[in-house]
């Protein structure tokens with residue numbers, strides 16, 4: 001009888017202690033034999049103190065920034081970097097130089113120049129940098145990728161995909177929230193770098209060459225405000241009771257998006273209902289009317305990508321949908337795959353030459369768990385640790401070289417949309 005050897009235990013530092021880093025850190029609780037969180041870094045003293053308690057990290061292993069951490073002799077195998085989008089490159093460069101392998105949140109970088117600086121640092125240091133392309137780990141996409149790799153539908157010649165962001169998600173992140181300004185966080189890069197990565201993943205080995213894109217902000221702007229709308233839901237709005245975007249409805253009654261909406265109350269241990277209402281009435285940015293914010297990211301954008309073999313992929317992002325979902329339709333030379341991630345199944349159809357038959361149809365059910373990204377978040381951490389232990393990469397493993405093409409599409413798409421022209425994608429060697 002074979003005895004199963006315990007996997008080598010690795011240590012990591014959590015950097016940027018928002019909800020993303022803490023979500024990944026939770027892997028250490030589920031698999032203490034594989035991962036221990038031994039250090040923390042964040043300029044916010046409350047987050048640092050709270051997370052130190054949760055993960056039982058001593059004060060001498062708590063730092064005020066990634067940069068300060070990187071100045072100390074390295075004391076862990078890896079860093080899990082959950083800082084905000086704009087800090088990904090400046091915080092990851094010193095961590096790689098200090099010798100940490102890094103699991104980095106998406107998007108990798110806001111522009112091609114910074115992206116390439118990170119790629120060069122990875123090559124110089126020989127460290128592993130894995131990007132949190134969590135959808136590769138969602139069973140729905142992993143199963144589709146497996147079928148494509150097995151050649152079931154032949155060579156892919158056309159891809160149509162969409163991400164429909166719900167009205168309340170659009171409001172909390174891209175109208176009232178942290179990703180509302182194009183100059184800091186363009187929405188296609190922030191929201192769809194996953195989807196653009198999936199396009200490149202389906203087409204592994206074939207590079208994207210040209211991109212065109214159109215999009216606009218048409219709804220979440222002052223001239224579209226319904227009669228009676230105010231500037232803050234709970235202060236001067238006459239239609240709050242019937243408005244789907246009401247801050248009271250979204251963040252109190254429905255209890256949605258608490259980790260964003262109540263960030264300004266993090267200093268209170270147990271905020272009361274009155275604390276929350278007062279905050280929405282006064283200085284909480286999530287109490288603002290969705291038609292009277294300072295948002296300028298588009299609320300819909302479509303991207304057309306041409307690959308080197310002539311395959312064309314179209315991805316559409318739309319914000320404000322009643323039902324959030326991601327859809328995909330791949331057409332290959334021998335068949336097609338179609339599905340909606342949230343429904344937990346996809347269909348494979350193939351032309352059928354038998355008399356009286358038009359096509360065969362196979363329905364594939366995949367396990368959809370309730371957690372974010374189809375359960376991909378923690379599977380990604382597990383895969384990162386496997387790669388660090390030197391085990392064979394999984395189907396979903398993404399190297400930095402793999403991950404950059406989805407981002408290059410996003411940069412090119414925004415340039416195309418703003419300049420009204422087709423943009424070529426540079427070859428990165």
Ligand SMILES: NC(=O)c1ccc[n+]([C@@H]2O[C@H](COP(=O)([O-])OP(=O)(O)OC[C@H]3O[C@@H](n4cnc5c(N)ncnc54)[C@H](O)[C@@H]3O)[C@@H](O)[C@H]2O)c1
Pocket residue numbers: 015016017018019020021041042043044047064065066067082083084085086087091105106107132133134190373
């Ligand atoms: N993979 C996904 O699907 C997914 C989903 C949501 C968000 N994200 C990404 O996750 C990232 C984090 O999002 P969040 O909402 O958890 O962010 P957050 O703002 O809540 O947390 C970021 C933390 O980084 C800290 N920080 C700032 N500068 C730092 C520095 N120099 N060194 C160390 N820490 C520093 C901040 O104090 C803050 O606590 C973002 O880039 C976001 O786009 C990814």
